[in-house]
Amino acid sequence: MxxxxxxxxxxxxxxxxxxxxxxxxxxxxxxxxxxxxxxxxxxxVPVKIKEAMINAIEDNKTTYTSNAGIVELRKEISSYLKTQHINYHQDEICLTIGGSEGLMDVFTALLNPNDKVLIPTPAYPAYESCVKLLGGQILNYNLNKDFSIDFEQLETLIKTENPKVMVVSYPSNPTGAIISKEDNDKLYKILKNNEIIIISDEMYSALCFDDNYYSIAQFDDIRNRIIVVGGFSKMFSMTGLRLGYVCADYKLMEAIMKVHQYNVSCAPSIVQWGAYEGLKSCMxxxxxxxxxxxxxxxxxxxxxxxxxxxxxxxxxxxxxxxxxxxxxxxxxxxxxxxxxxxxxxxxxxxxxxxxxxxxxxxxxxxxxxxxxxxxxxxxxxxxxxxx
Ligand SMILES: Cc1ncc(COP(=O)(O)O)c(C=O)c1O
Missing domain, CATH: 3.90.1150.10 (Aspartate Aminotransferase, domain 1)
Structure with missing residues (x-):
C-alpha cells in the first residue's frame, strides 16, 4: 500500500x-x-506461584473466568490493599492483562475527544500515548527537583484548564520517588475541592522502601472518583505472565468492565490462580x-x-x-x-x-x-x- x-x-x-x-x-x-x-x-517467579499454575493446568482450570476474574483472587487483592489502607470490595476489582490493559481500559472508559488529562512529566510513557490514541488532550504538570509535585503549577492548571482526569503514579517509574504524607494530604485537599477523576498507577506499590505507604486512594471520601491500577508484573517478578488489576467504585467499574469485556473477555485463568497463591503464600x-x-x-x-x-x-x-x-x-x-x-x-x-x-x-x-x-x-x- x-x-x-x-x-x-x-x-x-x-x-x-x-x-x-x-x-x-x-x-x-x-x-x-x-x-x-x-x-x-x-x-x-516464586516456586509456589509456578506450582499453582502447573496445578491449574492439570486441573483443567483453563476456561474463561468471569470477566472480572476469579473471586478468590479478587478477595485476596481486596485484603492485600487493606494492608495499605486502601478499601475496595472484591466486586470493585477487575483482573486485567497486565496494568497495561488496565490503563487503556480506564482511559477508554473515561475519555471523550479533547477531554483534558493531567499527566506528570517525566512519567511512564503509556499515559500520554493512551490519551493521544483516544483523542484526549494532555496537560503536563511539573515535578520539583526532588520529583515531588509542583503544587503551585498544578493548582494553576486546574483553575485555568478544567481537566477531567489526573494521573498520579507512585512509586514512580522513572524517578523512583514516592509520595510523602504531607504531599498526599496536600493533593487530597486540592482534589477534594475539584471534581477531577484520579487514576492512581500503583504498579510498584509492593516495592516501596519506606515503612509507610501513602496513596491518594487512602481517602475514602473521594473514592468514587479514584481508580487504582495495580499488578503483579513487578511484585512477583512475572512480567511475561501478564496480570494486573483495576479497582474502582461500582459505577465507574461498570463502565471499565464494558471496555475490558470487549477487549479481552478475561485475564488468563492459569495466571490468576498463580497470583492467588502468590498473595496467600509468597509475601x-x-x-x-x-x-x-x-x-x-x-x-x-x-x-x-x-x-x-x-x-x-x-x-x-x-x-x-x-x-x-x-x-x-x-x-x-x-x-x-x-x-x-x-x-x-x-x-x-x-x-x-x-x-x-x-x-x-x-x-x-x-x-x-x-x-x-x-x-x-x-x-x-x-x-x-x-x-
Ligand atoms: C508505572 C507503570 N505502570 C504500568 C506498567 C505496566 O505493567 P504491566 O502491563 O506489565 O502490568 C508499568 C510497566 O513497566 C509501569 O512501569
Missing part, C-alpha cells in the same frame, strides 16, 4: 513506539554492552526481592554520587534517575555515547516526556555483578569525557 497515512487513524499516527523499546532495540546492536534499560526484575519472596533492590539501589547511588552525578535517592520501584545536565548533551546523545563509547545502556530521560530531558533512567533490576561492571565502565568513560 502506498499511502499508509491515508489509512491509519490520525490518533495512531500521532503516537510513536515507546522510547524505552526503541533504545532497547539499539542496544541489541552492541552485544558486549551492559543493558540497564528494562523495567523487569531478574528474579525467578516473603516479595520481601526478599525488595531487600535485594534496596542493596542494589544503595550501591548504585553511592557509585553515581562518587562519579559526580546529581541524583535523588529512590524510595521505591527499581529505577534511579540522575541528572546529566552538566554534560551539556541532550539525553538521547548522552545515552548513545554512553552505549557506544562505554558499553553501558541506560534510557534517555526524554523517553519519559518533556520533563525527562536532562536525565537518564537506570534500572537496577540487574545483578550486583552487572551493576558493578556498568558503574566501572561509566566511571572510566566519565573521566575521559570530563565535565
Amino acid at each position: 502506498d499511502n499508509v497515512e491515508n489509512v491509519v487513524s490520525r490518533n495512531v499516527q500521532s503516537i510513536e513506539i515507546s522510547g524505552i523499546r526503541k533504545f532497547f532495540n539499539k542496544v541489541a546492536k552492541y552485544p558486549d554492552a551492559i543493558s540497564l534499560t528494562l523495567g523487569q526484575p531478574d528474579f525467578n 516473603e519472596d516479595v520481601d526478599y526481592m525488595k531487600s535485594q533492590f534496596i542493596r542494589r539501589r544503595d550501591y548504585l547511588y553511592e557509585r553515581l554520587i562518587s562519579m559526580g552525578f546529581e541524583t535523588n535517592l529512590p524510595m521505591g520501584a527499581f529505577y534511579i534517575f540522575p541528572s546529566i545536565k552538566k554534560f551539556n548533551m541532550e539525553s538521547e546523545e548522552f545515552c548513545e555515547r554512553l552505549l557506544k563509547e562505554a558499553g553501558v545502556a541506560a534510557v534517555p530521560g526524554s523517553a519519559f516526556g518533556i520533563g525527562g530531558e536532562g536525565y537518564m533512567r537506570i534500572s537496577y533490576a540487574y545483578s550486583m555483578e552487572q551493576l558493578k561492571e556498568a558503574a566501572d565502565r561509566m566511571e572510566s568513560w566519565i573521566k575521559k569525557v570530563g565535565v
Whole structure:
C-alpha cells in the first residue's frame, strides 16, 4: 500500500513506539554492552506461584473466568490493599492483562475527544500515548527537583484548564520517588475541592522502601472518583505472565468492565490462580526481592554520587534517575555515547516526556555483578569525557 497515512487513524499516527523499546532495540546492536534499560526484575517467579499454575493446568482450570476474574483472587487483592489502607470490595476489582490493559481500559472508559488529562512529566510513557490514541488532550504538570509535585503549577492548571482526569503514579517509574504524607494530604485537599477523576498507577506499590505507604486512594471520601491500577508484573517478578488489576467504585467499574469485556473477555485463568497463591503464600519472596533492590539501589547511588552525578535517592520501584545536565548533551546523545563509547545502556530521560530531558533512567533490576561492571565502565568513560 502506498499511502499508509491515508489509512491509519490520525490518533495512531500521532503516537510513536515507546522510547524505552526503541533504545532497547539499539542496544541489541552492541552485544558486549551492559543493558540497564528494562523495567523487569531478574528474579525467578516464586516456586509456589509456578506450582499453582502447573496445578491449574492439570486441573483443567483453563476456561474463561468471569470477566472480572476469579473471586478468590479478587478477595485476596481486596485484603492485600487493606494492608495499605486502601478499601475496595472484591466486586470493585477487575483482573486485567497486565496494568497495561488496565490503563487503556480506564482511559477508554473515561475519555471523550479533547477531554483534558493531567499527566506528570517525566512519567511512564503509556499515559500520554493512551490519551493521544483516544483523542484526549494532555496537560503536563511539573515535578520539583526532588520529583515531588509542583503544587503551585498544578493548582494553576486546574483553575485555568478544567481537566477531567489526573494521573498520579507512585512509586514512580522513572524517578523512583514516592509520595510523602504531607504531599498526599496536600493533593487530597486540592482534589477534594475539584471534581477531577484520579487514576492512581500503583504498579510498584509492593516495592516501596519506606515503612509507610501513602496513596491518594487512602481517602475514602473521594473514592468514587479514584481508580487504582495495580499488578503483579513487578511484585512477583512475572512480567511475561501478564496480570494486573483495576479497582474502582461500582459505577465507574461498570463502565471499565464494558471496555475490558470487549477487549479481552478475561485475564488468563492459569495466571490468576498463580497470583492467588502468590498473595496467600509468597509475601516473603516479595520481601526478599525488595531487600535485594534496596542493596542494589544503595550501591548504585553511592557509585553515581562518587562519579559526580546529581541524583535523588529512590524510595521505591527499581529505577534511579540522575541528572546529566552538566554534560551539556541532550539525553538521547548522552545515552548513545554512553552505549557506544562505554558499553553501558541506560534510557534517555526524554523517553519519559518533556520533563525527562536532562536525565537518564537506570534500572537496577540487574545483578550486583552487572551493576558493578556498568558503574566501572561509566566511571572510566566519565573521566575521559570530563565535565
Ligand atoms: C508505572 C507503570 N505502570 C504500568 C506498567 C505496566 O505493567 P504491566 O502491563 O506489565 O502490568 C508499568 C510497566 O513497566 C509501569 O512501569
